[in-house]
Every structure is written in C-alpha cells, then in structure tokens.
Amino acid sequence: MKFGKTTIDQISEIWITLHERAHIELGHFSILEGVPTFYLVSKSGRSQVQEPDLPPELWDKVERCLELQADHEALEEMLGTMQTADWAELHVITSSIAAVMVAIEKIDAQNQNPSETHPKAATRIFQLLGHVSDMWSIGACLNGAALPDERRIRAFSKEVILPAYFDAIEQARANDATSFLDDLGDPSVFFADISNAKLGHWDQLQTRGAQEWAELKEANEQILPLVYKYQVKNRTSI
Numbered sequence: 397m398k399f400g401k402t403t404i405d406q407i408s409e410i411w412i413t414l415h416e417r418a419h420i421e422l423g424h425f426s427i428l429e430g431v432p433t434f435y436l437v438s439k440s441g442r443s444q445v446q447e448p449d450l451p452p453e454l455w456d457k458v459e460r461c462l463e464l465q466a467d468h469e470a471l472e473e474m475l476g477t478m479q480t481a482d483w484a485e486l487h488v489i490t491s492s493i494a495a496v497m498v499a500i501e502k503i504d505a506q507n508q509n510p511s512e513t514h515p516k517a518a519t520r521i522f523q524l525l526g527h528v529s530d531m532w533s534i535g536a537c538l539n540g541a542a543l544p545d546e547r548r549i550r551a552f553s554k555e556v557i558l559p560a561y562f563d564a565i566e567q568a569r570a571n572d573a574t575s576f577l578d579d580l581g582d583p584s585v586f587f588a589d590i591s592n593a594k595l596g597h598w599d600q601l602q603t604r605g606a607q608e609w610a611e612l613k614e615a616n617e618q619i620l621p622l623v624y625k626y627q628v629k630n631r632t633s634i
C-alpha cells in the first residue's frame with residue numbers, strides 16, 4: 397500500500413477502515429451473532445459471548461482475540477514488507493496506528509465499568525511492534541529474498557521500531573494515558589518481551605501488554621477454527 401503525502405490523520409482513518417473491514421471479511425459478525433459488538437471503543441462491563449463450540453473459559457477472550465485478528469489483518473495490509481517499504485514512511489505509519497490505539501485506550505479509561513471486549517492498547521502495540529520488528533523475515537519469506545544482515549536489522553530498529561515506541565510513550569504522556577504507560581513497560585523490558593515472545597519463552601514475559609498478548613494468542617489457536625468455519629459459510633452463501 398502506498399501512502400505518499402498522506403497525513404497522519406488520514407493514515408489513522410485508513411487504519412480504522414481496514415480494521416473494521418477485517419472484522420467483516422473474517423466473518424466476525426457471524427461468530428458473535430446476537431452480541432452487539434465491534435464498537436471502536438469498548439462497551440461497558442462483561443463480555444456477553446456464549447459460544448457453544450468453545451470451552452466456557454474462553455468465552456470472555458473471544459472478542460479480544462477477534463480485535464487482535466482485525467488489527468493483524470489491517471497492519472499486514474498497511475505495512476507490507478521491509479524490503480519494499482520506505483523506512484521514514486513506515487515509522488510514520490506505525491506511529492499513527494499506535495496513536496489510534498492509545499486514543500482508544502484513553503477514551504476507554506473514562507468508562508466506569510472495566511471492559512472485556514478490547515485488548516489493552518499496550519497489547520495491541522506489542523503485537524504491532526512485534527510484527528514490524530519481524531518484517532524482514534516476512535519479506536524474505538514472501539519474495540524468497542535473502543535475510544538482511546545484522547547491521548541492516550539494527551538500523552531498521554533504530555530508524556523505525558524505537559522511534560515508533562517512543563512516539564507512543566510521548567503521546568500517552570501528553571494525554572495522561574497512565575494505565576497505558578504502566579502496561580507497556582520500560583523500553584528494556586518491552587523489547588526483552590518482544591524477543592522472548594519470538595523465542596516462545598512466554599513464561600518470561602514481564603509487561604502486562606505482552607502477558608495479555610500471550611494469553612490471547614493461546615486462546616486464539618482454539619478460536620481460529622471457528623473463524624474459518626464462518627468464513628467458509630459466508631463465502632458459500634454469497
């Protein structure tokens with residue numbers, strides 16, 4: 397996807413549109429039939445999902461998993477691969493997406509009843525930056541290209557990933573999104589969590605964002621077959 401001179405506000409709007417479109421394309425509305433859901437911000441109180449095809453202990457995780465799925469679809473579409481992306485542009489896009497997540501969390505924080513329908517912004521940004529930091533391997537897998545060397549990977553981290561992380565911190569501070577700052581963690585802990593997540597060392601994750609990501613990732617494995625089932629149903633009914 398090419399962005400050229402697109403403004404940060406426009407990038408944020410594209411992100412929201414792609415996220416909502418992903419909910420439709422992945423058949424999420426069919427899964428949650430009868431449950432009013434997928435507001436941009438959380439709705440109050442407990443999840444109302446009762447999905448007979450899943451163990452009851454997973455029910456309160458379904459909506460949050462579907463949110464992460466929609467995020468993932470949208471960010472794959474927006475970010476492309478490291479080989480094809482302009483790094484400065486990639487930094488702006490990543491920061492703009494993170495800004496939407498922080499803004500949603502800020503609005504959610506004013507909600508009197510803690511919600512179970514949306515993951516924490518820190519969790520969504522953990523997935524986002526984890527994906528961005530993996531982009532060289534995605535490019536190599538898709539195009540059969542050689543993996544970039546250490547120096548290039550470090551440069552990518554310095555020019556894209558770290559600035560995007562600090563932009564999110566800056567935005568949260570400016571908006572007093574204190575819960576987000578607590579959940580995201582300091583840079584050393586946050587990036588150690590990204591490495592541990594990649595290595596599958598989930599029991600060593602320390603930040604709340606990374607821990608929720610791991611909890612939902614595990615639940616997602618059981619929820620995905622349901623998504624495929626409804627996707628097939630949707631396709632055959634068109």
Ligand SMILES: [Zn+2]
Nearest residue numbers: 434435463466
């Ligand atoms: Zn959503």
